[in-house]
């Protein structure tokens with residue numbers, strides 16, 4: 001039997017690349033705003049390559065791209081009939097990449113994925129019941145297609161996260177539960193993120209933590225409270241954007257007046273965030289901070305690029321296949337130290 005989620009985490013950090021919505025959009029295969037992962041049906045070869053690139057950069061987990069691939073979202077776009085084929089295809093693609101030979105790496109773990117339904121309403125029992133049914137059917141397909149565990153993520157209602165956890169537990173797979181509070185720093189019921197995490201652990205989550213919405217700077221304060229509140233492994237998968245205390249999530253992050261061509265829809269999210277991007281060293285520094293605090297389930301969410309994952313892998317002491325292509329500035333034509341580079345060209349560097 002290959003080692004499972006908890007056995008791998010017992011031995012040290014585990015890396016899980018996320019951010020498939022933004023990466024598929026950036027490559028031109030998914031519509032921003034709508035954010036439905038039809039790529040699993042329409043361009044399976046592109047999705048497989050994204051998975052492959054993240055694995056090559058150091059991801060230990062291939063997360064099936066079923067984020068937003070739930071019944072409600074498929075109703076919004078009028079394609080409910082594609083729901084089950086989309087889920088099953090995404091899981092099959094994840095499995096195929098997780099198990100293909102790559103530079104002598106062990107097989108990657110396969111994660112199923114369920115997420116916020118955007119219909120949860122504590123005052124509407126029927127809406128909550130529908131959300132539970134959506135979780136159950138998706139968890140069932142993930143188990144059926146051979147997922148090693150299921151990630152439940154970007155929950156901003158505590159009760160919705162608990163319902164998702166129950167659905168994952170009901171199919172007998174370990175659950176990684178990640179919360180994503182809005183700018184008020186708490187779950188929508190008013191429960192703190194730490195308290196919600198503590199309850200999820202008590203209800204059987206294998207890993208709890210946070211993902212998406214927040215960059216490293218504004219995820220950290222809440223994340224460190226989560227770490228102090230639980231004894232299970234903790235997950236940290238921020239977005240690679242420079243969120244601030246005034247603008248703690250990427251939904252309302254502004255470009256501080258530097259933008260000459262603002263997005264026609266009036267906000268930087270989700271298509272004009274580029275100038276607010278974290279560089280790879282910021283992501284590495286965040287990973288190192290997490291490791292020092294014993295936060296061991298690491299990755300990057302929307303906006304992630306394979307180079308971010310490579311930095312995290314190297315921060316964990318790994319040498320992923322992509323390490324072979326890390327920067328070699330010594331051979332640059334102006335800034336290099338290589339003896340073949342003429343002094344005149346080195347001097348040009350300051351005036352370039």
Ligand SMILES: [Zn+2]
Pocket residue numbers: 019211212213239301302
């Ligand atoms: Zn995200």
